Amino acid sequence: SAVISQKPSRDICQRGTSLTIQCQVDSQVTMMFWYRQQPGQSLTLIATANQGSEATYESGFVIDKFPISRPNLTFSTLTVSNMSPEDSSIYLCSVEWADRANIQYFGAGTRLSVL
Amino acid sequence: KQEVTQIPAALSVPEGENLVLNCSFTDSAIYNLQWFRQDPGKGLTSLLLIQSSQREQTSGRLNASLDKSSGRSTLYIAASQPGDSATYLCAVKHNAGKSTFGDGTTLTVKP
Numbered sequence: 001s002a003v004i005s006q007k008p009s010r011d012i013c014q015r016g017t018s019l020t021i022q023c024q025v026d027s028q029v030t031m032m033f034w035y036r037q038q039p040g041q042s043l044t045l046i047a048t049a050n051q052g053s054e055a056t057y058e059s060g061f062v063i064d065k066f067p068i069s070r071p072n073l074t075f076s077t078l079t080v081s082n083m084s085p086e087d088s089s090i091y092l093c094s095v096e097w098a099d100r101a102n103i104q105y106f107g108a109g110t111r112l113s114v115l
Numbered sequence: 116k117q118e119v120t121q122i123p124a125a126l127s128v129p130e131g132e133n134l135v136l137n138c139s140f141t142d143s144a145i146y147n148l149q150w151f152r153q154d155p156g157k158g159l160t161s162l163l164l165i166q167s168s169q170r171e172q173t174s175g176r177l178n179a180s181l182d183k184s185s186g187r188s189t190l191y192i193a194a195s196q197p198g199d200s201a202t203y204l205c206a207v208k209h210n211a212g213k214s215t216f217g218d219g220t221t222l223t224v225k226p
Contacts, residue, residue, distance in 0.1 A: 006158075031212070042204065043159075043216040058213075092158055101166065104149055104206065104214060106159040 002026060006093050006107030013083055013114050020079045021110045023093030028073035031096040034066070037109075038089045046091075049076040083114045117142045119207050121217035128195055129225050136190040136220045138205035143183045146208040150179050150190050152201040153219070159204065163190070195224045 003026040013019050023032065032049040047055040047068055055068035070076040080087050093107040118141045128134055138148070147166050151159040163172045163179040165188065171180040178191040188205060202221045206214040 042218045043206075045213060048212075090156075094159075101164060102147060102208065103161055103164050104208075105161060106151075108158040109156075111156060 002029075002095060002097075002105045004093060004095060004105060004107040006110055008110055009108060010111040011113070013112065015084055015114060017083055018079055018081045019083065019112060020077050021091055021093075023076045023078075023095075023107055025074045025095050029095040030098040031102075032070060032076045033094040033096075033104075034068060034076070034078045035092040035094060036089045037092060043092065046078070049078075080112065083112075085114045088112055088114045117207060117209060117215045119205060119215050119217040121203075121205060121220050123220060124218065125221045125223075127223040127225065130195060130197060132195050132224075133191070133193050134195055134222070136192070136203050136222070138188040138190070138207075138217055140186045140188075140207045140215075142207075142209070143186055144210055145183065146210050146212075148179075148181055148188050149206045149208070149214070150177075150188075151204045151206065153204060154201050162203075192222075195222075197224045197226050200224050 005024045007022045034046045035043040037043050045058050046061045047057040049055050049068050049070040051070045067079045090109045092109045096102050120139045122137045149164045150162040153159050165172050165181040176193040181188045202219040204219045206216045208214045
């Protein structure tokens, strides 16, 4: 298993502002991902966070809206920029280790409400 | 493009029943399949992972099977308990490393 700390756990933000979500893991990981879960829906992959280089974004997600950093093998941030009510979702950090059968582990998530 | 479907969307059973949750996928070129549970407003907890070369995995009262040729996986829960009430998600990982999630089955176990 793994200890994955995600902060903040929840926030209420005003339209047009930005929020940065942090994901900290207690050991070096191979892969880090960011997902979005809109109300009543399943998970959608936003991007793969790459250590020391630009993240790999999925179709429909762009760097200007969701900038991601991964400065080392244990930490990543996701910023939700210029927020609108449609960004209200749970944002989840996920990690994998290649030497642990690529089992995916998730943080507790950040519940974001945009007014 | 991989599509993952979970049936039923919701299930309500009395305590003690054995039950089966279904997950189907359209592309059999998978790397692994993982079952999760999610409690309301929470993150995901990993239950079982089945590698592409495996046919089943067991953990306690849970048993997951995989049939790649038919594009199906099942999660069997024995002797269900109220604490099993949650949403169960299956995720199919592709050879490219990405996972596609189903919409989940919301299970309610009544005392």
